[in-house]
Amino acid sequence: TKEDFDLAALYVSDAQYNRNIFFDTSPQAVRLYLLYNHWLPRVLLYFFILVDLCLALFEEPAVVLLPLWVTLLVELLCLLVFTLRLFHYARVIPRDKFWKDPKNICIIVILLLTLVDMIIYGALVATNCYAVRWSRVLRPLLLVNITEGRQLRRAFRSIRNALPEIFYVFLLFMFSVLMFSLMALKLLGKRGLKTIDGSAYFTNYLEVVFDLYVLVTTANSPDVMMPAYNSSDVFVLFFILYIFINTYIFMSAFLAVVFNNYKKHLKEEVRQLVKAKRHKMVRAFAVLQERREEGGALVVSHANWTQVVRQVQPNISNAHRELLWSVCDDKNQGFIGRLAFVQLADLLNIEVITLKSRPHPLQNWCPSIYLSAPSRLICRMVQHRAFVIAYDLIILTNAVFIGLDEENPMIANSEWVFLALYLLEILLKLYVFEPRSFFSKHSFWNWFDTIIVVSALIATIVNAALKSSGGYTSRQILDIVFILRVLRLIRVVDSIERFRAIINTLIRIGPAILTFGQLIVVVYYIFAMVGMEVFKGKVKFYDEDSSDPAKAYCGNSLLKGTDFAQANYCKNNFNNVVSSFILLVELTVVNQWHDILYLNATSMVFGGSNPADNPLLSSGFATVTHVSARIFFVLFHILVVIVIINIFVSFVLEAFYVEY
Amino acid sequence: TKEDFDLAALYVSDAQYNRNIFFDTSPQAVRLYLLYNHWLPRVLLYFFILVDLCLALFEEPAVVLLPLWVTLLVELLCLLVFTLRLFHYARVIPRDKFWKDPKNICIIVILLLTLVDMIIYGALVATNCYAVRWSRVLRPLLLVNITEGRQLRRAFRSIRNALPEIFYVFLLFMFSVLMFSLMALKLLGKRGLKTIDGSAYFTNYLEVVFDLYVLVTTANSPDVMMPAYNSSDVFVLFFILYIFINTYIFMSAFLAVVFNNYKKHLKEEVRQLVKAKRHKMVRAFAVLQERREEGGALVVSHANWTQVVRQVQPNISNAHRELLWSVCDDKNQGFIGRLAFVQLADLLNIEVITLKSRPHPLQNWCPSIYLSAPSRLICRMVQHRAFVIAYDLIILTNAVFIGLDEENPMIANSEWVFLALYLLEILLKLYVFEPRSFFSKHSFWNWFDTIIVVSALIATIVNAALKSSGGYTSRQILDIVFILRVLRLIRVVDSIERFRAIINTLIRIGPAILTFGQLIVVVYYIFAMVGMEVFKGKVKFYDEDSSDPAKAYCGNSLLKGTDFAQANYCKNNFNNVVSSFILLVELTVVNQWHDILYLNATSMVFGGSNPADNPLLSSGFATVTHVSARIFFVLFHILVVIVIINIFVSFVLEAFYVEY
C-alpha cells in the first residue's frame, strides 16, 4: 500500500541522514513526522532560537535598549514557537517514549522556568524592585536539547565521558599546585619581599595559590617571580620546576587524557550510529518484505525497491538508481535479501560523479572555429603547466602592488590591469573547459576564484563610480575592495601539491568546527549572562572624542593609575553582551586575563569611594571581593581551556592522523 | 680460547645495552674497547664536558670573572681529554669506519675550531682588540657527538625527520600570517588609529607582521587589538578569526604533524634497534658456534654459554643463570641453536624479582616474642586498611599545621609530634615487614618516606640545637626543614589507586625527560652564547639596596618610563650565562617575551643617548635595530616552542596512550 511505502521510505531516509527517532507508525503519525522533518519548520526553529539568543542585545544591559514590553513579547513569541514544535514532536512519537526522553523534559523545564522568570521579572520591574533575568542562562540549552542538536549533544556526551578521568588528573594537578603554594609560602613569605606595587609578596596562602594557578596559564610570567628572582637566583629554580611540572607535564596530561577519551568515545559513537542505521533499515525491510516461494527467504522485489528509492530521493536519475540496484542485486535475480537491502542507506550517501566527457558547447555550435588551429593552440596553452605558473607569478606581483601605497595613481590604475588579467583567466578557462564541469560541486577553487573576481570587479566599479561622480569614497566599499583583493591572493596556495593536502585536511575539519562553534556559543552565552549580572557597569568605556576626565580611569576612580586604565582596557567589560563575548574570547586566549578580570571585579563592591584611601578597607577588600572573579575565571578556564580547547586539539590531531 | 669468549661477551653486552659500535675484532682492540666502555672514562668524559660548559660562568660576561689564562687553561685541558677519548675510540674501531662516521668528523672539527678560536681570541685580547669567543656555541655539540650521546642523537634525528613536514605547515602558516597582515594594513592602517604610546597603528607592513606573529603566541593579546576595538567592535572579528586560524588551528596542526612523525619515527627507531641487537647477537653466536655432529646444525654448548654469561654479568646468581638457560634450552638438549641464543640479550635485561617470602629476622632471633599474641595484633593492625587511612588523616592535619604560623610555640612544638608519628610509622612497618623487601629496589615510596623523615629529623634537631645554643637560626637550614616538611605530604597521593596510575605514568616518562633536558641544554646554550654576544650589558640590574638613580631605568636611559623598567624586569638580561638561561626559560614560556626581548634590544645601538630626544632617530631606530632581536626570538620560538615543546607533548601523549 501507499502507507507502507511512505513508512519504508521514512525508515530509509532516517537511516540515510542518521536520524534516530522512534516515531509512531500510524499513518497519521507518519504524515506528521514527514512534516516534522521538512526543512521549513526546522529553519524556522533555528531562526527563533537565534532571535531568542539575540534578545540579549536589546535587554538591560543592552547594546541597543528596547522597551521591556518589546523584548518580553518577542520572547513570548519564541516560547510559543518552541512549545508548538515540542507539541508537534509529542504527536509524532509514542507518548511513553516522549516522557522518557530527558531532552523533552529539559525543554519543558526550560520553557516553564523562562515563563515563570518573565512573570516575576515583569512584576518586580513594574513595582520598581531589583530584578535579575536569571532564566537567560537557560536559552542556549535549547540548542542542545532540540532533536536537531544531535551533533552538539554528541560533543557534550564526549565531554561528559572524559570528565571522570579529567577530574582525577585535575585533583592531582590541584594537589601539586597546593603543595607548591605551601612551599612558596614557607620559602618566600617570611623574607619580607615586596611586589612591584609595594605589597607583601607571597604571604597569604590563598593569594599564593591563585598567583600560581595564574602562572600555569603563563599569564603572569615572569612578573610573579621577579621579586623572588631579584632577591636571589636560586628561587628561580622553584618557578622553573613549577612551570615544568604544572604547565608542561600536567597540561600535556590533560590533553593526553582528553585525546585518549575522545578516540575511545569516537569509536563507540560510530558503533552506535552504525547499529541505529542498521536497525532502521531492518525495519524498512520488514515493511517491504515478501516471500517469493513457500519456505523461501524473505526478499524485496525490484519494483518495490525502485518505488521506495524514488520516494526517498525524488531527483535521483534513472541511470543512477539502476546502478545502485545492480550493486545490490549482484546476481541479477530481480529481488534482494535483507543483507543487500541494508546497504542502501550507505549507497544513497555515496556521491556518484558522472564523468561524462561532454564536448564543449562551443564545439557543438560552431565546430569549425572551436576546432581550428588557433583555438586549439589556446586550449593547449591554458592546459599547460606554464599557464598556472604564469598566473602564480601574476598573483605574487599583485601581492607586492597591494602592499604598496594605493594613493599613488599608478598603483591604483594597476588594479584594473590585474582585474582584467584575472577575468581573462576565468574566461579562457571557460573557453577551454566544459562550463558545467568547471562549475561542478567539487571545484571549490573555480567557484572561489569566480566569486571573488566578479565581486571585486563590481566593488571596484562601484567605488570608481562613486569617486568620479562626487569625489566621495565610501569607507565600507573600499574595505570590501581591499578584503577581496587580499582574498584573491589565497589562490596561489592551490598550486603547490603539499599545501593542497594540508588545506584539504583543514577544509574537511569544517563541519565539525560548526559543532564546536555551537558548543562555544552555549558555554560563552551562559558565562556572558552570569558575568553581566555580576560585573556590569563597573568599568565604563568613553568614546575617543569624549573629554570627560573620568575617561582616564574608565569612569571608576578605583582604576586610577592602574595598568588596566593605562593600557586602555576600558572596553574590556561586561556592560553588554557583545563586549562580554569579546572579553570571554580574551579569557580563552588567556593572556592578561588576570588583569582584565581582576580589575573588572576590583570595581565591584566600591562604587565610587577609593579603598586606597583606607588601607584597612583596601586589604580586606582584596581578600574578600575578588573571590567571585576568581571562581568565575577558574571555572571558565577549566571548562573552556582545559576541556573544550583540548577536545578541539584532539579533533585536529585525529583529523591529521586520518587524512594527512 | 679466552679471546673468543672476550669477544662474544662483548657482543652480548653491546646487544644488551644497545651499543651499536663496529669495533675491530683484534684481541688488542677488544681489550681497548672493554676499557672504552668502562664507567670511569665515561664519567670523566661527562665531567669534563660539564666543566667545559660551565666555563661560561667564568668567562666574560661572567657570573664570577676569572682571569683569562685560567679559563683558557681549563678549556685546553678539556680539549685534551676529548682528544684522548677520540684517539682511544680511533684505536678501537677500524680506520675506514672511523673516518666515515660523521660524528667523529664533527668532534675533530669542533676541537680544531675551538683551538683556533682560543688562539685568535688570546692574541686579540693581548693586543687589546675587540674579540668574540664564537667557538663557545660549539661546546654543547660535543654532548651530541660523543658515542654515549645515542639518545640525544635519536632526539635530533626525530626532529630532523619531522622538519620537512613542519616546514610545509610553517610555510602555509607564514602565508596566512602575511595575508592577514596585508589585510590588517589595508583595513586598519589608513584609519589614523593610535597605539597606547601614541604611535601610528598598523601602518608599517613588517611591524604588522611581527605584531601578528606575536599574537599567535598570545603574548600581546589583547593589547594589539585594543586600538581597533576601541574604534569599532567589527574589527574584533578580524582578530578573532586570526587567533582561531593561526593560534588554534595552525598550532594544533604543528602538534599533529610532530605527533604523527614522532610515532612513525619511533616505530622505525625500534625496528633499527632490534635489527642492530640481532646483528650483534648473531656475531656472538658465530664466535661461539660449534658443530655437534657432521652436517648437523651449528649450536652453542651449555658450558660456553655459561662462560659468556658469567663474563657479561659477573654478579648474576647461579640460580638466575640456570633459569635463563632453561628458558633458552627448553627441550633440555644441553646446547642451543642460533634462534635461542639471540634472545639472550633481552633475557639479560629482564629483571627477575626473587619473591622469597623470607621470615622476619626478629622471628628467627626471638620467635617467642615475635609470634606472641600482642605482636601479632600489631602486625594485623599495621597491615589493616585503617592504618593507611589513619596516617593519611595525620598527613592532612600536618598540612593544616604547616599552613599555620610556625612562630606560634604550640604549632612549632606540634612538629615534634608529627615527626614522632612518622618515625613510629616507619618503625612499625619495619617491625611488620621483612626489612630487605621493605627497602627493595622497587619500593619507591618506602625509600622516599624514610629518607624524607630521617632528613627532616636531622634538620629539625640541628635547627633546634642552633636555636637553643645561640638563639641563631640559619635561614638555609630552616628552608631545608620547610621543604622536607612539605615533601612529606606528597606521600598521601600514593593511597589513591587512580592517582598512583597517573603518577606511575609520569615516573616512567622520567628517563626520556633526561634526554629532553640535554636537548634543551644544547639549544639554550647556543642561544645563550649568541644572545650574550649580541645583547650583553645593555640592561643593568642594581641591587635592592642600591641608591643609584639609574636603578629606576635599569642603568639605561632609553628605558626611562618604559613598562620594562616599571615592571622591575632589569634582571631579565643577557649579562651572564645564568640570567641568559633564565631569560630563555621566560621566552619558552612565551608570556611577555616581546617586552623582555624588545627592550633588551632597544638599548642595543644607543649606548647612552636617548633616541626619544630625536623623533627621526627614534623611528628609524625602531625599524632597523630590533630586527636582530626579532630574528633571534622567531628562530627560538620556531625551534623551541613549535618543535621541541611539541615533541615533548607528543611524547607525553604517547606515554599516556601506552601506559594509562
Ligand code: NA
Ligand atoms: Na600568555
